[in-house]
Amino acid sequence: MIPTGDVVAQLRAAGCVFAEDEARLLTAAAAETGADLADLVAQRVSGTPLEYLLGWTEFHGLRVAVAPGVFVPRQRTAFLVDEAAELARTLPAEHPVVVDMCCGSGALGLALAKILAAEGRQISLAAADIEPAAVECARGNLTPIGAAVYQGDLFDPLPRELRGHIDILLANTPYVPSEMIAQMPPEARDYEPRTALDGGPDGLDTFRRVIDAARTWLAPGGHLLVEASQAQAPHAITALAECGFTGRIAESDELYATVVIGTKPAVP
Known part of the structure; x- marks a missing residue:
């Protein structure tokens, strides 16, 4: 498991404005799904939308599933x-x-x-x-x-x-x-x-x-x-x-x- 501080630092260096929030969400996603946190962070740093990595986005108070190749609701x-x-x-x-x-x-x-x-x-x-x-x-x-x-x-x-x-x-x-x-x-x-x-x-x-x-x-x-x-x-x-x-x-x-x-x- 990557230390939380390291995740935040990597995301911030990649230009993620809300690095702390994204680090928390990616860490939770890795724990819930068994995905490799380092891989998730690497994909995010490369530009993959956060919502695709999580598999969901919050919209109007709901957790809505999204997937690669699908428009993410604003x-x-x-x-x-x-x-x-x-x-x-x-x-x-x-x-x-x-x-x-x-x-x-x-x-x-x-x-x-x-x-x-x-x-x-x-x-x-x-x-x-x-x-x-x-x-x-x-x-x-x-x-x-x-x-x-x-x-x-x-x-x-x-x-x-x-x-x-x-x-x-x-x-x-x-x-x-x-x-x-x-x-x-x-x-x-x-x-x-x-x-x-x-x-x-x-x-x-x-x-x-x-x-x-x-x-x-x-x-x-x-x-x-x-x-x-x-x-x-x-x-x-x-x-x-x-x-x-x-x-x-x-x-x-x-x-x-x-x-x-x-x-x-x-x-x-």
Whole structure:
């Protein structure tokens, strides 16, 4: 076993800002799984994301399993989940239909389901992602709560019976402009799937595809929630209006988060 002080020193030398916390987590992971601590530290020093080494990340108070090749949910995205929970509370449906699109680990759908379950509310949850590793990971997180996870491009793999019946669509689409990928931290740029990061020239390519299809997949009065940058948000609102949605922007100064919300008209 490497002395704790040595682990902290190695991590700090590698540029880990929270070296003490990471040392504690890696030491605990080695003890729990039987992994070699020296190997875990060496991988972390080389740049492997901490979450991949632990096998989990904390999101909205939950321990969510993650795996190599799967997008790691950002803490700011908890704001999107909170906004979705507020909307879910206003829906007349007894069991609102929720889809976690571009789901990655399934963290958003899982957190929303847990929040509402604690209030005695139930949702019918499904999730989808194009990446096989993400689908496998999401199934591990969501199958225990009865949610199905589908593999494919956006809405393509979803059951046809969901068309026109989705009350809340959580769509954490990739929104980093293509030319900005090279400037991202290596942990994201070099380890996470590009499909989860690259949003095209202005970062909104996948968003536009989602809202175009959402016109037929959302239920009347249904809501679409997407994370965006502050600069992108006004353009996203314009795109929503062009597709017949009422749009608004929600922001959290605390989490540095911007969420664009589109609502389908209740009456055609």
